Amino acid sequence: MCFVLAWAGPFLWMVSTSFKLPSQVMTRDIEWIPRTFTLQNYVAVLKYPIATWALNSIIAATIATGLCIAASALAGYALARLRFPGRKLIFMIFLASLMIPPEIGVVPLLIGMIRMDWASTYQGLILPTVANVLGVYIFRQFFLTFPRELEEAAIVDGAGPLRIFWSIALPLARSPAIAATVIVFTLNWNNFLWPLLITFDEDMKTLPVGIAAFAPVVGTHTQMEGYAVAMAAVTLLCIPSVALFLLLQRYFIAGLSAGGLKG
Amino acid sequence: MANDEQTAAAETSAVAFVGRSKIDWTGYAFVAAFAVPFLLFNVAPVLFGIYVGFTDWAIIGEPNWIGLDNYREALHDTWFKQAFVNVLLYALLVVPGVVVLGLSFALFVNRSWPLSGLARTILFTPNVVSATVIGLVWVWVLDTQFGLLNHYLGWFGIGPIPWLTSANWSLIGVSIASIWWDLGLGFVLFLAALQDVPKDLYEAASIDGAGFIRQQFAITLPHIRPTISMVVTLQIISTMRIFSQVYVMTNGGPAGSSASVIFTIYQSAIVRNMLGYASACSVLLFLAVLAVTLLQRLVLREVAHA
Numbered sequence: 066m067c068f069v070l071a072w073a074g075p076f077l078w079m080v081s082t083s084f085k086l087p088s089q090v091m092t093r094d095i096e097w098i099p100r101t102f103t104l105q106n107y108v109a110v111l112k113y114p115i116a117t118w119a120l121n122s123i124i125a126a127t128i129a130t131g132l133c134i135a136a137s138a139l140a141g142y143a144l145a146r147l148r149f150p151g152r153k154l155i156f157m158i159f160l161a162s163l164m165i166p167p168e169i170g171v172v173p174l175l176i177g178m179i180r181m182d183w184a185s186t187y188q189g190l191i192l193p194t195v196a197n198v199l200g201v202y203i204f205r206q207f208f209l210t211f212p213r214e215l216e217e218a219a220i221v222d223g224a225g226p227l228r229i230f231w232s233i234a235l236p237l238a239r240s241p242a243i244a245a246t247v248i249v250f251t252l253n254w255n256n257f258l259w260p261l262l263i264t265f266d267e268d269m270k271t272l273p274v275g276i277a278a279f280a281p282v283v284g285t286h287t288q289m290e291g292y293a294v295a296m297a298a299v300t301l302l303c304i305p306s307v308a309l310f311l312l313l314q315r316y317f318i319a320g321l322s323a324g325g326l327k328g
Numbered sequence: 329m330a331n332d333e334q335t336a337a338a339e340t341s342a343v344a345f346v347g348r349s350k351i352d353w354t355g356y357a358f359v360a361a362f363a364v365p366f367l368l369f370n371v372a373p374v375l376f377g378i379y380v381g382f383t384d385w386a387i388i389g390e391p392n393w394i395g396l397d398n399y400r401e402a403l404h405d406t407w408f409k410q411a412f413v414n415v416l417l418y419a420l421l422v423v424p425g426v427v428v429l430g431l432s433f434a435l436f437v438n439r440s441w442p443l444s445g446l447a448r449t450i451l452f453t454p455n456v457v458s459a460t461v462i463g464l465v466w467v468w469v470l471d472t473q474f475g476l477l478n479h480y481l482g483w484f485g486i487g488p489i490p491w492l493t494s495a496n497w498s499l500i501g502v503s504i505a506s507i508w509w510d511l512g513l514g515f516v517l518f519l520a521a522l523q524d525v526p527k528d529l530y531e532a533a534s535i536d537g538a539g540f541i542r543q544q545f546a547i548t549l550p551h552i553r554p555t556i557s558m559v560v561t562l563q564i565i566s567t568m569r570i571f572s573q574v575y576v577m578t579n580g581g582p583a584g585s586s587a588s589v590i591f592t593i594y595q596s597a598i599v600r601n602m603l604g605y606a607s608a609c610s611v612l613l614f615l616a617v618l619a620v621t622l623l624q625r626l627v628l629r630e631v632a633h634a
Contacts, residue, residue, distance in 0.1 A: 069433065069447045075508065076453070079465045080477055091474045103349060143358030149351050155359055165567055166617065168450030168590055169610040172597045173380055177373070185488040196366035227356040255458035258590075262598065273458040280464055280576045289477065299464045301437040303457040307616045310456040314449065317456070318516050 081106070083296040090293045106297035114297070117268055118275035124187060125260070125271060127254040129194045131250050134242065138193065141204025142230050146211070156205065158197045168258075175262050185269040190260060194253055200245045203320055207241035208234065244320030247313045251306050272302050369563040381608035386601050396607035408609060410584050414499060414618070416570045418588065419620065421503040422510065422567045427559055429507065430514035433545065438522045448519070455512030463576025466505035467492060477504075495585035498578050499544045502586050506573055510566065514559040520546065521555035557628050561621055568617045 077097065082090055083106055085099040143149075144156050174193055175184075183189035211234065219229045235242075242251055260271040267275075279295040349446035355390070381398055382392035402408050413419045433451055437444040470491035478488040490503035525548060533543045549556075573588040574580060580595075589609065597606035 069450055072454075072508070072511075073450045074476065075465050075469050079461075080548055081524065083466065086519050093474075095476060095479050132365075136365065139358040140362035143352075143355040144415075147352040147355035147358065148353035152355060152359070155363070159362075159366070162366075164564075165374055166610065166614050167370065167374070167592060168569065169377040169614060170370065170375075171377075172593075172606050172610070173376040174369065174373040175597075176603065180388070180539065183469075192365065193369040196362060198366075215428060224350060226358070230358070251388050251456050257575075258460045258594075261575075261592075273460040277463065277576050279462045280460075280467060294470075295464050296468065299461045303461045304535075306456045306458070307453060310450070310453060314452075317453070318448075321516060322515060 074214045079296050083295055083300045085293055087291050087293045106111055108291045109294045118270050118272045122272040124248055125190045129191045129253045130250040132195045133197050133200050133281045134246055137200030138204050141201045142208050142234055145205045145208035147226055159201055163198055185264050189263050197249050197278055200249055203241050203245045241255050244316040247309055248320045255308055276302050342361055374426055377607045380604050381611050383604045385604040397591055402609050408592055411587045411589045418503055418570055419564055419567045420578055422506050423563045424515045425507040426510050426563050430511050431518050433515050434518035434522055437525045446580055451515050452512035459572030460576055462505055462509045463573050465569050467577055470501050495582045498586040502577050519558055521552040525551045554591050560624055564620055565617055
């Protein structure tokens, strides 16, 4: 249990440092409880365009996740319940794509975006992150075990696939929908490489990319501000994903262990 | 495996049921909702990237076909070679770290009831935060003079170790942060696997006088071998593609000692504007990941049959 507690150490240290006076951060002894509690580091963080970055992150992660879940629910339902030639093959291709590192495509994608003048735009930031195969996988697994009696009655009534999907299948798919949403949202919220590449303007950066400039080797913010402000910035950054995880832990773990897939 | 059978059964029944009438053309429309962005933004760039790897493309101008020149250059590039060695070292440190620690924690949490929920939360939380958080927190924890880790190591007369500022240590420093970040997923998968091991096997073994350690080697390990293999595979793939921690924590330094392959790809593409070369390097990385993954599968299978 000691080791488990040690695992939380870096987080506690982060929060503790964020409330310290910058002059009391570098101390010979480790002080877990700040001698003086202060909010001045959080105020200092607000000097940077952190609200803009946060807004960008919220817009990008929310739209990308929404589109991904809508598309995944439709595709996952079709691949599990509708009969048409090639559906097994299509699913195999989706799964096989997980083997290929997206980095091979990142450079051409970036050039394409620059040529279309989509660099530093929301569509450039969002669209490449929409097709997350994990979503399709979770929905397909769920709809495969869906009791078919529910659909039969609707078919007898002459309802088409879209009606059945919308009014019967989807309302019952709450738990896969939540699982897929929290996982995909977290991945989008934390996404680093693509937002780093596609955003040239300070005003279009997302939170992880903007705050990364507080690192001593990358940017210039910390050299001026020190660890206390940097820790305040990352504490703000991890609040949404950690809160989401603590609230919906069950769905997170169920969704991830279902496929043993990530990203 | 029971799950697969269930799935297969459900699949056939669904087919039999819907299939009475005709082909559901709507299916294609439903799939297209996902397949269109998938093809445009995931598949097409990868295919184009493979092509670009055979050209001398810079952002300006048209790509000219230069055959295998980029690949030849990569194999002679000392930076790229060092980065390649580095990702193998990262894999050698991070993969066993995640598997051994993740499995030990899972065994511990699986046994002791009262605080196992809390332990699970603590161990998994690092997994849900971004690389920026990991990077900045660990730069501070690994600080040579005032860092948490060196302080406590000092109690044992160790250090101070220049974790991120010395070429000998930077790769190890980044690996420690990566293990902390990645452990959660492996841990959760191990825990799920442990709960499927039949409990009566342990009872029988303890009646036969086998101790805790013996039981783990005789019963637990053989039962969860598929999960171990899966965690090792996933971890190799993600560790060999390490980038954001490196970017935030050390920027590849000092002197390239912690640079990963994707980090050099990023530099070739963005800083040095050599797109063809960068694409060729990413294809090489993919082939290396594939080779290591297949090799690891083979080795684990051999060990199991030995």
